[in-house]
Each structure stands twice: as C-alpha cells, then as structure tokens.
Amino acid sequence: MGERAPILEMLGVGKVFPGVVALADVDFRLFPGEVHALMGENGAGKSTLIKVLTGVYDIDAGSIRLSDEDVRFTGPLQAQRAGISTVYQEVNLCPNLSVAENVFIGREPRTLGMIGWRQMRRRSAELLRGLDLDLDVTALLGSYSIAIQQMVAIARAVDISAKVLILDEPTSSLDASEVDQLFRVMRRLKSEGLAIVFVSHFLDQVYEIADRMTVLRNGRRVGEYTVADLPQSQLVSAMIGKDLAVLEELEEQEKPSVAALEQGKPVIAATDVARTGAIEPFSLTIHQGEVVGLAGLLGSGRTELARLLFGADKADQGSFTVAGEPVTMRGPRTAMDHGVAFCSENRRTEGVVGELTVRENIILALQAARGWSRPIPRSRQDELVEKYIAALDIRPANPDSQVRNLSGGNQQKVLLARWLITExxxxxxxxxxxxxDVGAKAEIQKLLAQLSGDGMAVLFISAELEEVLRLSHKIAVLRDRRLVEQLDNTDEVDVDRILATIASGTTTGAGE
Incomplete structure (x- = not known):
C-alpha cells in the first residue's frame, strides 16, 4: 500500500490554543481505497486534527497536501468542495425536511431558477440504493432511525466528495445489525477507491473494518501501523503510554460473594415496582458494598428501571424501602434526601451543564441539596472541588475552565464528582x-470498584457485557422491559450465559 501515492498527506502539523499545545509535529497519510483508523484517548488530538484538516481551525505549523497539491482550507465548505466530507457522531442534518432535501440541501438542482424536485428525488434514491437502502425519499428524515439518518449523511457526503470521507464516531448510537450495515457500506465505498478516516472508541470494530491506523497521544503522533501488525494490547499501550494493568487487576481481584454482601444492610429494596409503558413489575434489592449490573439489549428497560429507583420517573405500583424504612419516592429530591445519586447516560443534556465551570458543575448537586438560600462558602467549594479533581484526575485540573471544553471522559468524571461530593x-x-477512551474507561471502572469496596452500593448499566461481568457482584438481566433473571456473578457466568438468558427470556430467579 505504501508504494502508491497518498491522496492526503499532513506533514509536521501543529496547533496551539492559549496555554495548550493541541497538536505538535503530527504526520498523517491516507491512501485511496483504505479505511484508516485515527486512534487515541480523549484529548489526544483526534478531533483537532480533523478540524485543522477541514478548516474549522487555522493551521499553526506544517502543511497539508490533497491529490498532490498544497491546500489550506478556510472552512468546512471549502474542504467539501475540494473533496473532503465529514459525518459527525451527532448527525448534522434537518429532521424536519425530507430525505431528498437533506441529501441536496444547499445545492438543489435547478431549472430556470426553480428547484428540480423530480431530479432531486431520483438522484437521492439512486445514491441511497448505492448504499443498499431503499427509502421513501419524500418522507421526513426525522421519521427514520439515527442509523438511517447517518446513511443519509454519508450519501450526501459521497455525492459531494469523491476523495475523502471522515466518519467521526459513527457507531456510538448504533446496534449490532446497524453497525454491520454501516460496515457493508464502508467496504463498498472502499472498493470504489474512496479513502475513509474512521474514528471510534470501539477497538473490536476498528480491528474488523480498518486497514491501517495512526495513533495519537497528547497531541503527538505515536506511530502509523497496519492493523494486522498491531495486537490490541499493544494498541492500548500506545494510546495511553503504559500497559493497561488496571483492568487486569480488576479481573483478578477476588470479589466478596453475593451471600456475604447480603449479610449486610440493604441500601434500597424495590418490591413489585412498575410504570405503565416503561417497565413491568420488578423486585430488586441492593446491599452495602454491592455492585449490581443491569444487562440487556437497547430498549430492554435498563434505564427505565434506574430512573424509577431515583424517582426521575414515578412508579405506578410497588413499594420502596431505603435502609429498611418505607419511602414514597415522590421524585429525585426524595431519592437525594435518602442518599441516592444518579449519573444519566446522556451527560450532555441531562448531566453536565456546558456553560458552567468545572467548579460550578461539581458543587451543583450539593448546593441543590442544601438549598439555594444557603450558598456553599467559596473556601469550602475550593476544598471540595480540589479534592475531587485530584481524586478523579480531572484534566485540565483547572476548576474555573468551562466544562464543555473538556473531553468526554473528563466530563464524565466531573459528573461523577458532582454526585460523589454528596457522599x-x-x-x-x-x-x-x-x-x-480506553484509559478513562479503566479509571472509572477502578473508581467504581473502590467505592463498592468502601461500602457504597452501585447500580451499574453498560451495553458492554464484559464491563458488567468485570465489576458486578450480581447481574440483573432485562428483556422487553421485564427483569427476567438475577444471576450471582460466579465463575459459571460469562457473556454467553447472559446472552442466552436475554435470548430465551428465562424467568427463573427474576425478582428473587
């Protein structure tokens, strides 16, 4: 592959923000007809490199060559016109317009000044059929799933660009069948000579679809590798700069048995709790120091169960006890008053407040619990915030930086700090x-294990069953909005056992 000329070459690229070197002397090559994975932890420089390439940011040092010509774009539109299109994780299209209108928005075919609707619909249908999609292009884009919307964004990008397609975290909201569909499309486009940059945190997906990868760390290029020549363990080491021993330690660590934990005091017990249209009646008890993992497919009811325990949604039936005392869960304030904290899966819209600083985000829950008429003294804020920034290794360690400028992993740590500060x-x-990224994942998993070891009860939800097995003492399996079984996490329980339980919908042990 190296014998051919790259279609894109970035040499010695540098980008500096006030007080931060985001990129330093970075080289990147992309060849026609390949999928090239851009790898690194959050904050490694992946997004900055893409934004420098597409003209979102000015380049401070280095050069960019596209099709053997020097280029320097002043914005994404200019980059698109030159043949570089980007599809972001959050689809940047208009759900209130039709599929065809989204494919051709801003470049509608015209005849005598009038939009050529028939031509636009015919061409849109042809483009989508080329991606193995047979859609009603007159239907509103918002009537289709996120996966289909991404395919529409790719169809638009392919029609604009015949050279380079950048896919930034395209699989983060897709299920397994939708990922397979996307990968079929990517392979077809690759076979037609398109060069594809693929950014993902899912290592298994990278190894399935990519040909080569470039690894960044702390704004510098670690190396360029063929996927076949770089085992996953070495990739992780390259990304974080050290061997990832944390997860191995967690896997080897001997957990206390469920029987031993159940000797302790139940922190919360839900009995025959349900909410119409959300989840059928379930019973679940969580003890001090116990990690209960919720396993199930997307839409199985995991989040719905968690929201009922926190009072974010109100139960139609059933009862709660907290520390052995009956509690009427009227809402989140009731839960917080009884020592229950909830970190939402949607950290952007239900978690961190991007306009506020790290300090303001961390003290938010504690201040709400005290009441806004009793502000926390600034000296106490400083003491608490500095403690949790250090404990969770939040970067940058500046309490006055806006939280929206932090990486996803560090935003998640801020959200955890907000609730941990309430004890x-x-x-x-x-x-x-x-x-x-994988490093931040390991740190958060280690933190949750430490918290349970110190006696805190944890309800842990993850789509990655390996994570659930690694951390949990007990696993509650959900299917079709029903809690179908509770499994003690013994040596006999593995991913296949959980998947079999999900597939069969076994009810043995549910609610026990």
Whole structure:
C-alpha cells in the first residue's frame, strides 16, 4: 500500500490554543481505497486534527497536501468542495425536511431558477440504493432511525466528495445489525477507491473494518501501523503510554460473594415496582458494598428501571424501602434526601451543564441539596472541588475552565464528582464509560470498584457485557422491559450465559 501515492498527506502539523499545545509535529497519510483508523484517548488530538484538516481551525505549523497539491482550507465548505466530507457522531442534518432535501440541501438542482424536485428525488434514491437502502425519499428524515439518518449523511457526503470521507464516531448510537450495515457500506465505498478516516472508541470494530491506523497521544503522533501488525494490547499501550494493568487487576481481584454482601444492610429494596409503558413489575434489592449490573439489549428497560429507583420517573405500583424504612419516592429530591445519586447516560443534556465551570458543575448537586438560600462558602467549594479533581484526575485540573471544553471522559468524571461530593449510599451510573477512551474507561471502572469496596452500593448499566461481568457482584438481566433473571456473578457466568438468558427470556430467579 505504501508504494502508491497518498491522496492526503499532513506533514509536521501543529496547533496551539492559549496555554495548550493541541497538536505538535503530527504526520498523517491516507491512501485511496483504505479505511484508516485515527486512534487515541480523549484529548489526544483526534478531533483537532480533523478540524485543522477541514478548516474549522487555522493551521499553526506544517502543511497539508490533497491529490498532490498544497491546500489550506478556510472552512468546512471549502474542504467539501475540494473533496473532503465529514459525518459527525451527532448527525448534522434537518429532521424536519425530507430525505431528498437533506441529501441536496444547499445545492438543489435547478431549472430556470426553480428547484428540480423530480431530479432531486431520483438522484437521492439512486445514491441511497448505492448504499443498499431503499427509502421513501419524500418522507421526513426525522421519521427514520439515527442509523438511517447517518446513511443519509454519508450519501450526501459521497455525492459531494469523491476523495475523502471522515466518519467521526459513527457507531456510538448504533446496534449490532446497524453497525454491520454501516460496515457493508464502508467496504463498498472502499472498493470504489474512496479513502475513509474512521474514528471510534470501539477497538473490536476498528480491528474488523480498518486497514491501517495512526495513533495519537497528547497531541503527538505515536506511530502509523497496519492493523494486522498491531495486537490490541499493544494498541492500548500506545494510546495511553503504559500497559493497561488496571483492568487486569480488576479481573483478578477476588470479589466478596453475593451471600456475604447480603449479610449486610440493604441500601434500597424495590418490591413489585412498575410504570405503565416503561417497565413491568420488578423486585430488586441492593446491599452495602454491592455492585449490581443491569444487562440487556437497547430498549430492554435498563434505564427505565434506574430512573424509577431515583424517582426521575414515578412508579405506578410497588413499594420502596431505603435502609429498611418505607419511602414514597415522590421524585429525585426524595431519592437525594435518602442518599441516592444518579449519573444519566446522556451527560450532555441531562448531566453536565456546558456553560458552567468545572467548579460550578461539581458543587451543583450539593448546593441543590442544601438549598439555594444557603450558598456553599467559596473556601469550602475550593476544598471540595480540589479534592475531587485530584481524586478523579480531572484534566485540565483547572476548576474555573468551562466544562464543555473538556473531553468526554473528563466530563464524565466531573459528573461523577458532582454526585460523589454528596457522599451517596447508592450510586446509579447509566453507561458511564460510553463514548470515552480506553484509559478513562479503566479509571472509572477502578473508581467504581473502590467505592463498592468502601461500602457504597452501585447500580451499574453498560451495553458492554464484559464491563458488567468485570465489576458486578450480581447481574440483573432485562428483556422487553421485564427483569427476567438475577444471576450471582460466579465463575459459571460469562457473556454467553447472559446472552442466552436475554435470548430465551428465562424467568427463573427474576425478582428473587
């Protein structure tokens, strides 16, 4: 592959923001007809490199060559016109317009000044059929799933660009069948000579679809590798700069048995709790120091169960006891008053407040619990915030930086700090490691293990069953909005056992 000329070459690229070197002397090559994975932890420089390439940021040093010509773009539109299109994780299209209008928005075919609707619809249908999609292009884009919307964005990008397609975390919201569909499309485009840059935190997916990869760390290029020549363990080491021993330690660590934990005091017990249209009646008890993992497919009811325990949604039936005392769960304030904390899976819209600083985000829950008429003194804020920034290794360690400028992994740590500062008895974490890099994942998993070891109860939700097995003492399996079984996490329980339980919908042990 190296014998051919690259279609894109970035040499010695540098980008500096006030007080931060985002990129330093970075080289990147991309060849026609390949999928090239851009790898690195959050904050490694992946997004900055893409934004420098596409003209979102000015380049401070180095050069960019496209099709053997020097280029320097002043914005994404200019980059598109030159043949570089980007499809981001959050599809940047208009759900209130039709599929065809989205494919051709801003470049509608015209005849005598009038939009050529028939031509636009015919061409849109042809483009989508080329991606193995047979859609009603007159239907509103918003009527289709996120996966289909991404395909529409790719169809638009392919029609604009015949050279380079950048896919930035395209699989983060897709299920397994949708990922397979996307990969079929990527392979077809690759076979037609398109060069594809693929950014993902899912290592298994990278090894399935990519030909080569470039690894960044702390704004510098670690190396360029063929996927076949770089085992996953070496990739992780390259990304974080050290061997990832944390997860191995967690896997080898001997957990206390469920029987031993159940000798302790139940932190919360839900009995025949349900909410119409959300989840059928379930019973679940969580003890001090116990990690209960929720396993199930997308839409199985995991988040719905967690929201009922926190009072974010109100139960139609059933009862709760907290520390052995009956509690009427009127809402989140009731839960917080009884030592229950909840980190939502949607950290952007239900978690961190991007306009606020790290300090303001961390003290938010504690201040709400005290009441806004009793502000926390600034000296106490400083003491608490500095403690949790250090404990969770939040970077940058500046309490006055805006939280929206932090990487996804560090935003997740800020959200955890917000709740840990309240010293909860039960911490509910919904997909705390989704969309963050492998190093931050390991740190968060280690933290949750430490918290349970110190006596905190944890309800842990993750789509990655390996994570659930690694951390949990007990696993509650959900299917079709029903809790179908509770499994003690013994040596006999593995991913296949959980998948079989999900597939069969076994009810043995449910609610026990």
């Amino acid at each position: 909860p008895k039960l911490l509910i974490v919904d997909e705390p490691t989704r969309g963050i």
